[in-house]
Amino acid sequence: MKKVSFAEFGGPDVLRLIDAEKPHPGPGRIRIAVRAAGVNPVDWRIREGQVLGAHPTELPAGVGIDAAGIVDEVGAGVEGVEVGDHVFGEGTDTYAEFAVLGAWAGCPGA
Numbered sequence: 374m375k376k377v378s379f380a381e382f383g384g385p386d387v388l389r390l391i392d393a394e395k396p397h398p399g400p401g402r403i404r405i406a407v408r409a410a411g412v413n414p415v416d417w418r419i420r421e422g423q424v425l426g427a428h429p430t431e432l433p434a435g436v437g438i439d440a441a442g443i444v445d446e447v448g449a450g451v452e453g454v455e456v457g458d459h460v461f462g463e464g465t466d467t468y469a470e471f472a473v474l475g476a477w478a479g480c481p482g483a
Contacts, residue, residue, distance in 0.1 A: 376469030380433040382422030388436065396466070396473045398448035403474050405460060410467045411439030435466025441480060445471070454479075 374395050379387040398404045416436055418424045441461035444454055454460065454477065462477030 374470040376466055377436045378433050379420055379436065382420065382430075382432075384421070385417075387420065393435075393469070395471045398446055398451075398473045400449040401451060401475070402448040402464075403444050403451055403454060403460070403477060404446040404448075404471055405440060405442035405474060405477075406445050407440045407467060407469060407472050408442040409440065409461075410437045410472075412437075413439065435469065437467030437469070437472070438463055438465065440464060440467035440472050440474070442472070 374393055375390055376393045378389055378391045380389070381387050396404060415424065415438065419428050419430055420436060422430070444456050444458045444460055447454060447456060459480040460474070460477040461480055462474040464472050464474035466472055
């Protein structure tokens with residue numbers, strides 16, 4: 374899969390589109406095929422290394438914490454969501470083709 378990553382702190386010029394293994398959800402998490410990712414000020418602050426106290430970041434790192442998409446894998450113990458459901462939520466490395474979410478809700482009207 375493709376994902377956006379950075380190997381050093383800095384501006385947008387440190388971002389790279391890389392090949393990566395698909396992540397798999399652990400217990401209590403789901404994986405989605407990402408259809409949209411949120412762009413938030415915290416994303417660039419993490420990328421620039423401004424918020425290391427609140428968001429410790431080990432390099433290289435992925436980008437993004439918000440996304441919406443279609444559930445394609447469900448971790449152990451997850452209830453109330455199934456493969457094929459449309460959801461949005463919070464996770465890690467969401468600027469990618471697939472992302473793991475730890476918190477989510479169903480998309481209205483989906």
